[in-house]
Amino acid sequence: MSDQPLMIAIDGPSGTGKSSVSKAVARALGVGYLDTGAMYRALTWWCLDQGIDLSDQAAVAREAASYPLEMGTDPAAPSVSVGGRAIDAQIREGRITAAVSQVATNLQVRALMRDKQHALMQQIASATGGVVAEGRDITTVVAPDAQVRILMTASEEARMARRSKELAVEAESTRSQIVDRDRIDSTVSQFHTAADGVVTVDTTTLNFEESVEAVLAIARGAGSD
Template sequence: MSKPLVIAVDGPSGTGKSSVSKAVARALSVSFLDTGAMYRALAWSCLNDGIDPSDTARVAEHCRTLDLAMGTDPRSPTVSVSGRRIDREIRSEEVTAVVSAVATNLDVRADMLRRQRELIAEGVALKGGTVAEGRDITTVVAPDAPVRILMTASEEARMARRSKQLKVAVEQTRSQIIDRDRADSTVSQFTTAADGVVTVDTSHLNFEQSVQAVLRVVKEAVGDDINLPAEAR
């Protein structure tokens, strides 16, 4: 890769953006940043320290002093708070139930924006590029990224995927997907592609097809500045 590469991926829950973005980062040998995990880490830390996630002032202050470390190796990304690995803990139902409360806190978002941009820059410096995925990466965090993608899928496909992931009935996933997207959309835009953002609809694509679709978008955007796996050329 001859030039620094930032690939910004937005999208609602259940589109496959996290797993696909991680696979794309592995294929390109660049860093990977799951920005949603950063908000989950803060939510976990609030619960762990007895802070009400709806107390916006306390949560914002807690965020400013949060000792958060993100491991950006796409082969084994990690999340740590104060030196403690919490990769599994941040995926718990308790954290999922409150993460939108901290993610819609505007002071928290401002602090996370600074951290996210620093992590993206670190990935570029270390690996020549970063795949960053989340809610408003294409429009706020990395609006000047050379590759910006909105990953979408039908509501039915999204709920079916999340249901399979969590091993629960489809109807049980509705609140986790629809309600959370509704809450998060009050502070970020991730359902409609902004100008210059390419939409990749994964409704009828399997995992490998989704990865290849994203890699083709990258190829079209940066051309000969990147070496793609043979199957994506």
């Protein structure tokens, strides 16, 4: 087994279960967890709170380079704070969901986030013995050096059903959140097709426990190489 901390990168579109599965996998392995999507949401919240026009890409990029983000990486209780203020609930509000793609498709921001996210993954892995990081572009851009790289997929119907249940919203609202956001984000991020060396886990017909076990099996196989 390698002496190097285990780095697991999980990509995928909304509604595949990657967030809940990633946290469960990190807990099972006793390692840290990083929600990279929350970093974009936190930046979106920060810019709106500071009165920054999200269409001013240079201004948003300046904030991305300096905003006081703090990520809690315990998979049992992950947290997001900015300047010492906990914003876990705020970054899940509808106004942030509606606006985050404008930030996430800012190429200057993505370049800065890539470096921050990779550095955080290394820090977490060094501190806890490993890390499970999930989001978009994690397997190809942020951490192409991760020992385990997984693309989680699911049918559109399964994804919408899961997200509707999570958010207790109507199907049409869910379709807008999932399909429209994925369409916008896919202009700058590849998260529908696995790159070379990336293992696909289709969760369409898997329940939560089966999805977790599928990822753990891949991780354990890599750890024994």
